[in-house]
Amino acid sequence: MKAYRHLFFDLDHTLWDFERNADETLRHLYAQHNLGRFGNFTVDEFIGRYSEVNHGLWRLYQANKISQQQLRSVRFVRTLAKFDVPEEEVPATISNDFTDLLPQKSAxxxxxxxxxxxxxxxGYELHLITNGFKDVQYVKLASSNLTDYFQEIVTSECSGCLxxxxxxxxxxxxxxxAKAPESLMVGDNLECDVLGAYNAGIDQVYFNPDKRRHSAEVTYEISCLSELKAIL
Structure with missing residues (x-):
């Protein structure tokens, strides 16, 4: 087993439980903006559609096909359009409300x-590499008491690439x-975290809590963070 010194972590879906935190936030917004008044979708349907739309937009953002501002401005418009809500009836502040509330969650x-x-x-040196937006990621780290663990926090904005x-x-x-041979990347995304690290000469830990089947070659694979102790 290699002697690693530097450990690089993804944040969302790896340490910070994005799905759980987003679910709580979206339920709050559904009630806050009385989305039930439209009468043709439940809160669970709203969350499901939002997840589909948001994942699609993030794929476009990671491919440099849309900007951060475009992602933020259209995600709720497109979600509610799935339920035939006209754009002019989409609550004007709902996207900003989501951006403000979500990172305050701590799961x-x-x-x-x-x-x-x-x-x-x-004695490992711990760092973060995240595609998330800098202003949001720092609040998430503080809200979940994670900030002090990491020496370097590298975002797509500070590096100029995703x-x-x-x-x-x-x-x-x-x-x-750090040098690549003494480094290890831990993340949940086979393309962004595993393949990206591999192409940079860095070993990888694929965090796969849902135990999804795949054919990718990874250095290590875990389904629970506690399994890192057996590797490190």
Missing amino acids: VFPYCHEVLDYLRGR KPDRRIFEHALERSG
């Missing part, structure tokens, strides 16, 4: 803090003073 995956304490106690572009990983290596 993390099981064993998150315990494992980070363990890794820090064993995972899986190898340049964001190279930027992270440079920022942290």
Whole structure:
């Protein structure tokens, strides 16, 4: 087993439980903006449609086909359009309300803090590489008591590129003073985290809590963060 020194983590869907936090936020917004008044969709249907639309928009954003502002401005318009809500009737502040409320949620995956304490106690240097928006990611870290674990927090905005572009990983290596052979990337996305790290010469841990079947070659695979202790 290699002697790693630097561990790079993804944030959303890896440490910070995006789905759980988004679910709580969307339920709040459904009630706050009285979306039930439209009469033809439940809160669960609203959440399901939002998830579909948001994932599609994020794929476009990661492919550099839309901007951050475009993603934010159209996600609720497109979600509610699925229920025949005219654009002019979409609550004007709902996107900003979501952006403000979501990062204040604090749910993390099981064993998150315990494992980070363990890794820090064993002398590993911990860093983050995230495609998330800088203004939002820093609030998430603070809300979930994660900020102090990480020496370098590398976002797509500060690096000028998005995972899986190898340049964001190279930027992270440079920022942290790490070399690729002594580094390990932990993330939930086979393309952004695993393939991106592989192309930069970095070993990978694929975090797969739902145990999805795949044919990708990964250095390690785990379904629970606690399994990192067996690797490190």
